[in-house]
Amino acid sequence: MTDMPDLRPLAGVRIVEVSSFVASPLCGLTLSQLGAEVIRVDPIGGAGDKNRWPVTESGESIYWTGLNRGKRSVTCDMRSPEGQRLVQRLVTAPGGGILVTNAGGRVWLSHAALSAVRSDVITLRLTGTPDGGAAVDYTVNAASGFPMITGPESHAGPVNHALPAWDVAAGLYAALAIVSAVRRRERTGRGAEIDLPLSDVALAVSGYLGYLTEVQVNGAGRAAIGNAVYGTYGHDFVTADAARYMVVALTPRHMRDLVRVTGCTAAVEALETALGVDFSTDADRYRHRGLLNALFASWFAEHTAAEVEVALAGCSVLFERYRSFEELVGGGQLETNPLFSVLHQPRIGTYLAAGLPAAFDGGHLSAGAAPLLGADGAAVLRDLLGASEDDIDQLIDGGHLGVAQG
C-alpha cells in the first residue's frame, strides 16, 4: 500500500446540511462533488421537498434525488431537545464543524449556540431576505426587475424565467463561501458566521451586471427587447424547414461573416451609406437591429436547417439551434460528453447524470447516488459520535432518530 494523497479538493472536509428545496441542497451537492463528506439532516419523514416534482410514474422525486446525490441521510426529530442536541453534536463533531442550512428561526441551530460548543464552527445560513424572512426564487425574481424585460416585445406582462437562476446562483455562492471559510479556518483557526439572503444574491448580481447602475447613473434602465442581445447584435431566425436558430454577432468579424454568408453585403453597405451608420460598431448594430433582422430573415427563410448549419459553421458567427429538452436528450450528446456518467439511482432508475462542470486535471468529479431518506442515521452516529448500538437503539425507540424510509 502506498500513501496516495486524496486529491479531491475538499478531501477531509465534512459538512452537515439542514436544508431543503434548491439552493441549500445544491450547495451540499457541489461540495460533495468536490470531495467533502456531506450529511443531510431531515425531519423524520422528510422535509418539504421530499416529493417535489418532477417525479417518476411511481411518485419518486427525481428532483430530490438529483440534488442530494453523494450525501449521507440522517433523519431526526428536530422538535425534541434530544433531536436538537443530536444535530448540534453532528455539526460540531471533530473533523467537521460546518453547517449549511436554510432552516430559519431555530435558536438551537444558530451560530451563537453552535460556536458555544465549538468555537471554530463555520455556519452558513441561507435566508429569503436579509431580515431572515421567507422568499423563494419566484418571488425574489418578481422583485428583481428581470421579468419586466423578459419575453416577446408584443407581450405586456412580466415573464418569469423557467430556470431558477437565483437559487442556482445562491447555491454556488454558498459553496464558494464555505470553501473560502474552510481555507481561512485552516490558516487562522477562525470559524465563520456566513449569512446569504436569496434576495441579496439577485440584487448583487443585478448590480455587477449594470442593471441597477445604469438606472442610478443614466436615470433609466432598458426596455424588453425579446430575444435580441442588448447593446450588440443577436436575433432568432426561422429556417425554411421551421427550425429556429439563435444567431449572435458580438464582434466586427462576426458581423462581417454574417453579412457575407447571408448574401447581404451589397444591401448592408447601401444601408450604411444611406443611414450614415457603421455596422461594425455595437451601437449601430443594436440600434438598427430591426433592419438587419429583416434582411437576414429572408436568407434563413430560404434555407433549410442543414444548409444554415453548413454555412454558419464555416465562419465565425455564433449560432445555435433552439432545442427542447427532449431533443437535447434524444440527440445523443449526453452519451458522448464525459461530463455525464451512468448512474444507478435506486427508486428512480438508470440514467446519465452530470458531474461537476469544472473538470480538474482532465477528469470530472462526480458524486454517487442519492441516499434513501434516513438510511445513514445509525452509521453516522457511530462514525462521528462513537455511539454504541444501545445509544442508537434508545434514540430510535425514543422517536428522536429516524430509520431508513422506503
Added chain:
Amino acid sequence: MTDMPDLRPLAGVRIVEVSSFVASPLCGLTLSQLGAEVIRVDPIGGAGDKNRWPVTESGESIYWTGLNRGKRSVTCDMRSPEGQRLVQRLVTAPGGGILVTNAGGRVWLSHAALSAVRSDVITLRLTGTPDGGAAVDYTVNAASGFPMITGPESHAGPVNHALPAWDVAAGLYAALAIVSAVRRRERTGRGAEIDLPLSDVALAVSGYLGYLTEVQVNGAGRAAIGNAVYGTYGHDFVTADAARYMVVALTPRHMRDLVRVTGCTAAVEALETALGVDFSTDADRYRHRGLLNALFASWFAEHTAAEVEVALAGCSVLFERYRSFEELVGGGQLETNPLFSVLHQPRIGTYLAAGLPAAFDGGHLSAGAAPLLGADGAAVLRDLLGASEDDIDQLIDGGHLGVAQG
C-alpha cells in the same frame, strides 16, 4: 503596531485574469471581493468588452467597470513574444501562480506552457464548449431547452432569459474551482488544470434540477406553463390598481392561508369534494391551477395593491410585487441595505454598488472601484517581477506594455 491577521478569506492569493465579457471577469470580481489580489491583463487598447453596453451618456462602459471592480489593470501586446513572456512571468511569479482565462487557442498561455515554468500553477480555462469552441450565454441557452418552456403559454416561439444566467453560474463555478484548487495546493503542493465549458455548466445544472433526468426516466419533459410554478402552486395576479403580484403556495399551510385570505374557503372545499381532489397536495394544486387561478384572480382584481399587501403580509403565503429596475432603484431599498455602499467610480459617477452577497461575520466584503485600463502596468511589474524603471520604459517604448488609457 499589532499583528492582526488578514481575515479576508483569500488573503495572500493572487490571480492573473486574461479575460473578457461576463463569466471570467465575474470570477475575478468574486475572488477580489473575497480578498484576493486580481490582476486583469488586456490587449493594449482593451478587449472586446471594453465598450460593452450599458454605457454612460459619454460612452463609458458601466458593464466593464461593474465587472472589473477591485482589480489592477495591465495591458500588453499579447501578439509579441515579449508580451507573451511578460504575461507568463506575471502568472508564475512567486505568491501567485493562478491564471483564469476565457482566451482560447493560445499555446503560450496553456497549462502545459505555464506548468513548465512553475509546476504548481493553477489554471482555469473557460471555453464555450468542451472541445474549446466558441459559445456565449445566448447560444448555450438556445440549446439548453429552457427557452422552449419560458414565456406566456399563448406564445409559440422560444423565449430567451434576460439575465445571462449561464454566464453567472459559470463565473461562480470558476471562482469555486479556483478556491478549491488553492485549498488543495496549500495542502498537497499540487497545481491544477481546470477546464470549464459554458455549455457543460448549462447541462450540469439542468441535470441536477431534473430537466434532463425526467426526459430520460419518464420519456418526456415538461411544457411551457407561463408564470406558474411547476409541480406546485404559483401564479401572477393583477390588482384593482393594476399592480402585479407573484404568489406562491409551496406548502399545505401556504395554501390554506391563501384560500382563507382570498375568501375562497367555501368554493375551494366545494371543488375538492366535487372533483375528488385535495389541494393540500402539490399535485392537485398543480393539476387544477387554472381553476385556482380563476378563483383567486377575482379577489386580487377587487383589491388594491395596498390591501393585498396588508392581507398577504399577515399570513404565510409567499408573494412579491413585480417591479421594474427603475421601481427597484427608486424604492429606496438600496440605501437601507448594508449589501450596498457608495462607490466613487471614475468615469462613471457615484452610485450604490453591491458587495459580496454572502456576509462574513456580519460584514459585506466588497471590492473597490474598477481601474483605468492599463493603469497598473508599471506598478505590477515592479511589485511582482522587481522590474526596474529602465526595464519598464523599454517595454513601453517597444510597444509591449501599455500605459493608462483615459
